Amino acid sequence: MNRLTLALDVMGGDFGPRITIPALSLALEKNPMLSFVLFGDQSQCSPLLNSLPATQQQRITFVHTSRIIAADIPFTQALRQSKGSSMRLALEAVARGEVQGCVSGGNTGALMGLAKLLIKPLPNIERPALTTLIPSMNGKSSVMLDLGANVEADSQLLCQFAEMGNIFAEVMLDLVHPRLALLNIGTEENKGNQIIRDTHQLLKQRYDLNYIGFIESDKLMNHFADVIICDGFSGNIALKALEGAAKNILSLLKKPTPDSHLCQTAKRYLLRAIFYRYYRKLQQINPDRHNGATLLGLSSVVVKSHGGAGVNAYFYAIDHAIGQIRSGIPDKISQGLNRLHQNL
Amino acid sequence: MNRLTLALDVMGGDFGPRITIPALSLALEKNPMLSFVLFGDQSQCSPLLNSLPATQQQRITFVHTSRIIAADIPFTQALRQSKGSSMRLALEAVARGEVQGCVSGGNTGALMGLAKLLIKPLPNIERPALTTLIPSMNGKSSVMLDLGANVEADSQLLCQFAEMGNIFAEVMLDLVHPRLALLNIGTEENKGNQIIRDTHQLLKQRYDLNYIGFIESDKLMNHFADVIICDGFSGNIALKALEGAAKNILSLLKKPTPDSHLCQTAKRYLLRAIFYRYYRKLQQINPDRHNGATLLGLSSVVVKSHGGAGVNAYFYAIDHAIGQIRSGIPDKISQGLNRLHQNL
Numbered sequence: 001m002n003r004l005t006l007a008l009d010v011m012g013g014d015f016g017p018r019i020t021i022p023a024l025s026l027a028l029e030k031n032p033m034l035s036f037v038l039f040g041d042q043s044q045c046s047p048l049l050n051s052l053p054a055t056q057q058q059r060i061t062f063v064h065t066s067r068i069i070a071a072d073i074p075f076t077q078a079l080r081q082s083k084g085s086s087m088r089l090a091l092e093a094v095a096r097g098e099v100q101g102c103v104s105g106g107n108t109g110a111l112m113g114l115a116k117l118l119i120k121p122l123p124n125i126e127r128p129a130l131t132t133l134i135p136s137m138n139g140k141s142s143v144m145l146d147l148g149a150n151v152e153a154d155s156q157l158l159c160q161f162a163e164m165g166n167i168f169a170e171v172m173l174d175l176v177h178p179r180l181a182l183l184n185i186g187t188e189e190n191k192g193n194q195i196i197r198d199t200h201q202l203l204k205q206r207y208d209l210n211y212i213g214f215i216e217s218d219k220l221m222n223h224f225a226d227v228i229i230c231d232g233f234s235g236n237i238a239l240k241a242l243e244g245a246a247k248n249i250l251s252l253l254k255k256p257t258p259d260s261h262l263c264q265t266a267k268r269y270l271l272r273a274i275f276y277r278y279y280r281k282l283q284q285i286n287p288d289r290h291n292g293a294t295l296l297g298l299s300s301v302v303v304k305s306h307g308g309a310g311v312n313a314y315f316y317a318i319d320h321a322i323g324q325i326r327s328g329i330p331d332k333i334s335q336g337l338n339r340l341h342q343n344l
Numbered sequence: 345m346n347r348l349t350l351a352l353d354v355m356g357g358d359f360g361p362r363i364t365i366p367a368l369s370l371a372l373e374k375n376p377m378l379s380f381v382l383f384g385d386q387s388q389c390s391p392l393l394n395s396l397p398a399t400q401q402q403r404i405t406f407v408h409t410s411r412i413i414a415a416d417i418p419f420t421q422a423l424r425q426s427k428g429s430s431m432r433l434a435l436e437a438v439a440r441g442e443v444q445g446c447v448s449g450g451n452t453g454a455l456m457g458l459a460k461l462l463i464k465p466l467p468n469i470e471r472p473a474l475t476t477l478i479p480s481m482n483g484k485s486s487v488m489l490d491l492g493a494n495v496e497a498d499s500q501l502l503c504q505f506a507e508m509g510n511i512f513a514e515v516m517l518d519l520v521h522p523r524l525a526l527l528n529i530g531t532e533e534n535k536g537n538q539i540i541r542d543t544h545q546l547l548k549q550r551y552d553l554n555y556i557g558f559i560e561s562d563k564l565m566n567h568f569a570d571v572i573i574c575d576g577f578s579g580n581i582a583l584k585a586l587e588g589a590a591k592n593i594l595s596l597l598k599k600p601t602p603d604s605h606l607c608q609t610a611k612r613y614l615l616r617a618i619f620y621r622y623y624r625k626l627q628q629i630n631p632d633r634h635n636g637a638t639l640l641g642l643s644s645v646v647v648k649s650h651g652g653a654g655v656n657a658y659f660y661a662i663d664h665a666i667g668q669i670r671s672g673i674p675d676k677i678s679q680g681l682n683r684l685h686q687n688l
Contacts, residue, residue, distance in 0.1 A: 074534035109530075137592050148529055151537050185492055185580040186453075190418035193495050193577060217581045218588030233537060236529040237561045237578050238585045244562030245589035248481050 003033050004325060005099045006318065007090040010040035011068045013105025013314070014307045017041075020105065021048040023314035028056045031322060035059040037099055039086040041066050065089055069110045071307060078110035079117075087111060091118045094300045101301035101321045103292075105314060111304050112149050112295060120299040122334045124341060128297030129161045130232065130304070131168060133320075134239065135290050136223035143169045143178070144220070146232040147239055147293055153231035155198040158182070159206070164296050165227035166209055167336035171327050173226060181215035181225035183234055188214075195231075208340060217241070292317030294324060296333065301325050347377050348669060349443045350662065351434040354384035355412045357449025357658070358651045361385075364449065365392040367658035372400045375666060379403040381443055383430040385410050409433055413454045415651060422454035423461075431455060435462045438644045445645035445665045447636075449658065455648050456493050456639060464643040466678045468685060472641030473505045474576065474648070475512060477664075478583065479634050480567035487513045487522075488564070490576040491583055491637055497575035499542040502526070503550070508640050509571035510553055511680035515671050517570060525559035525569035527578055532558075539575075552684060561585070636661030638668060640677065645669050 010020045017040060024036055038045065042064040049057065067085040069078045082088040087106045094102045095118045104111050112130065121128060129146035136142060143165050150157065162180050169178035182200055184192040189200070191214065203211040215225050217238045230238065291313035295302045301324045305317035354364045361384060368380055382389065386408040393401060411429040413422045426432040431450045438446045439462045448455050456474065465472060473490035480486060487509050494501065506524050513522035526544055528536040533544070535558065547555040559569050561582045574582065635657035639646045645668045649661035 072532055074532055076534075109535075137596075151529070183581065185495070185577055185584075188416055188418060190420075190453075217585035218591070220585060221588060221592050233529055234578065234581050237527065237582050240529075241561035241564060241582045241585035242589045244565060245586045246593060247562070248565050249590060249593045252481075 003035070004031070004322060005035050005037060006321060006325075007037050007039065007093040007099040007102040008318075009087045009090040009102070009104035009106055010038045010045055011086040011106070012111075012307075013305060013309060014071070017045045017048050019309065019311055019314050021045065021052070022311045023318060024060075025052050025056055026311065026315045027318040027322070028059055030319075034322065035061070037061045037063060037090075037093055039063050039065055039089040039093075041068075041086075063089060069107050071107050073107065073110075075109040075113040078107055079113060082110065082114060088114055088118070091115055091302070094302065095119050100325045101303065103303045103305060103318050103321050105305035105307050105309055105317070108148065108304055108307075111302070115295050115298060115302045119302065121297055122299055122330060122337070124337050125164075125297040126157055126160055128295045129164060130235075130293045131165065131296040132239070132293040133172070133290050134220060134228075134242070137221050138223050140223050141173060141290070142220070142223060142226055142228055143173070144228040144230070144235060144239065145296060146230065146235050148232040148236040149295065150232040152233070153195070155195055155202055158195070158199040158229055158231065159202050162203060162206075162209060162211070162227070162229045163337060163340055164333055165229060167333050168294075168296060168329065169226045170336075171329060171332050172323065175226055177210040178226035179224075180209055180211045180227045180229060181213060182211075183217060183228055183230035183238060184214040185216065186214065187216060199229075288313040289316055292320035294320065294329075296329075299330050299334075301329060347379070348375070348666060349379050349381060350665060350669075351381045351383065351437040351443040351446040352662075353431045353434045353446070353448035353450055354382045354389055355430040355450070356455075356651075357649060357653060358415070361389045361392050363653065363655055363658050365389065365396070366655045367662060368404075369396050369400055370655065370659045371662040371666070372403055374663075378666065379405070381405045381407060381434075381437055383407045383409055383433040383437075385412075385430075407433060413451050415451050417451065417454075419453040419457040422451055423457060426454065426458060432458055432462070435459055435646070438646065439463050444669045445647065447647045447649060447662050447665050449649035449651050449653055449661070452492065452648055452651075455646070459639050459642060459646045463646065465641055466643055466674060466681070468681050469508075469641040470501055470504055472639045473508060474579075474637045475509065475640040476583070476637040477516070477634050478564060478572075478586070481565050482567050484567050485517060485634070486564070486567060486570055486572055487517070488572040488574070488579060488583060489640060490574065490579050492576040492580040493639065494576040496577070497539070499539055499546055502539070502543040502573055502575065503546050506547060506550075506553060506555070506571070506573045507681060507684055508677055509573060511677050512638075512640060512673065513570045514680075515673060515676050516667065519570055521554040522570035523568075524553055524555045524571045524573060525557060526555075527561060527572055527574035527582060528558035529560065530558065531560060543573075632657040633660055636664035638664065638673075640673075643674050643678075645673060 069085045069087050087104050090102045091114050093099045130149040131145035133141040134144050145161050145165050169175050291309050293304045303321040305314050413429045413431050431448050434446045435458050437443045474493040475489035477485040478488050489505050489509050635653050637648045647665040649658050
């Protein structure tokens with residue numbers, strides 16, 4: 001396995017270095033050929049970095065900047081303030097080819113906007129799409145795009161998302177003919193708005209794609225499709241609703257009760273012993289494992305972690321970036337689109 | 345308490361009379377002043393009706409029709425085929441004032457279309473909105489509209505949904521200044537599409553409404569707002585994603601294991617005994633309890649049950665219709681809108 005270097009916006013996310021540094025340490029531990037270039041505030045990071053094993057510290061290059069893009073400012077404002085920020089420096093390192101990819105938990109709009117600005121899109125790509133894997137009840141995953149990079153999308157763009165999602169699923173999920181579905185509010189031909197109905201007609205004519213029709217958002221976790229295509233607005237609404245429901249319900253099972261600690265621990269173990277099968281299943285759909293969305297359609301791998309991600313979740317975002325770089329996702333998308341366009 | 349008569353499209357829903365008749369029997373049992381006019385196929389319903397207690401049978405009037413609107417046909421086709429169908433007859437009984445409201449689990453598009461066609465909208469109402477109560481983690485509920493009656497909605501229409509939702513929450517949730525929020529993909533001012541940003545500006549200027557800004561779909565179950573406003577497309581996507589996630593996760597806890605029946609039962613009781621608090625909480629967010637969406641803005645109460653509702657869920661849809669009729673929702677909406685328009 002070859003050496004691999006990732007840029008990390010160590011300040012991004014709600015908790016900054018307190019989460020990103022333990023997470024990157026976990027990634028270093030699990031990937032012996034991995035190294036990091038970190039961008040962030042030295043004074044905040046040093047105590048955490050110094051506590052890492054010396055062998056890990058040797059695989060980290062630190063670039064100091066005190067500038068951070070705030071989580072809640074609009075893209076235009078973020079762009080003006082972005083110069084020298086941890087996020088922009090990380091993306092610039094990707095653009096210069098010094099690292100193979102980048103992970104950030106910072107301002108989503110800024111990350112998408114800056115990535116589109118700084119990193120070359122692949123040939124034939126109109127607009128990149130924020131793409132993630134979502135968990136299914138059977139333990140498998142589905143690809144879903146777009147999740148917010150394009151608030152509005154016409155039929156041509158949605159068809160391109162289908163093409164990109166198709167290739168992403170082929171490579172990342174190891175599928176031969178991924179089943180593609182279009183997110184809609186019903187499964188009948190007449191449902192949805194004009195753009196969705198037009199896209200449906202266009203995709204039905206694409207014999208090179210395994211398009212299976214509409215999917216409703218209550219079936220997202222049921223593995224009825226391998227790739228779910230939507231505009232960024234609907235996709236964001238659907239995914240966040242799913243995540244919110246999952247987190248809320250799982251939190252009920254974890255919530256501490258007014259019992260004593262011993263009693264709580266006893267309960268937890270008893271529950272696990274009795275219901276270990278359920279626990280394993282709940283674990284499969286744990287949103288943490290699916291943290292990390294990719295801006296698909298760029299010439300390098302840029303992964304966005306949830307702002308509120310914990311150490312484990314942030315580790316998975318890093319892990320997704322590594323997986324995509326190792327699989328050569330940008331090249332595969334580019335080759336696949338070329339092949340599709342030649343065949344048309 | 346006064347007498348109350350409901351029309352029931354007894355054939356509507358995936359399971360027809362096998363679900364609707366046990367559910368209406370439950371409603372009759374709990375509401376001594378309630379009676380029903382049923383519309384459906386006599387041969388299918390008679391065995392089920394004959395098994396009901398004689399005192400309940402006396403409170404049921406049966407109108408035979410063999411015509412049913414199929415669940416999966418588009419509205420235009422449904423309209424052509426609707427004459428004499430169980431759904432249309434039920435709505436016509438409402439329109440003629442023979443009953444105070446109507447419940448159906450049939451074709452949503454057809455029910456909304458026919459209801460708008462047959463039942464007078466309230467004065468000043470541009471287009472009715474499909475409205476429901478959604479469960480919160482704290483055991484309370486939020487109002488959400490529109491859920492699919494209007495695939496597209498401009499800012500004026502969204503503001504009207506806000507007005508109707510405000511009054512619905514005041515009456516049904518017994519609130520003084522319900523907190524109104526607009527569904528969006530972020531909480532910053534610049535997020536979303538033009539229509540949503542315009543609506544946000546309009547609602548911010550409405551000092552008669554307690555508008556609190558944007559809400560993201562991962563917070564829908566967290567009772568951050570009492571009324572959630574959205575177009576029918578986003579609302580449908582969000583609600584179904586929520587329901588799908590909730591049902592899927594709850595099903596993990598209910599799913600039969602390969603154990604013997606005795607062992608299963610023992611496990612179930614043991615779990616309940618240990619985790620009765622969790623069970624009670626899971627019960628609160630059980631989607632069944634929140635089954636039933638109202639077409640708000642009509643002069644009578646029309647409630648749509650989920651097509652796949654079971655007996656309990658369908659009972660709750662009937663119960664919601666009763667609650668709205670007893671509270672005089674259509675009149676209150678009408679008076680409230682008048683008051684709002686006079687004050688403007």
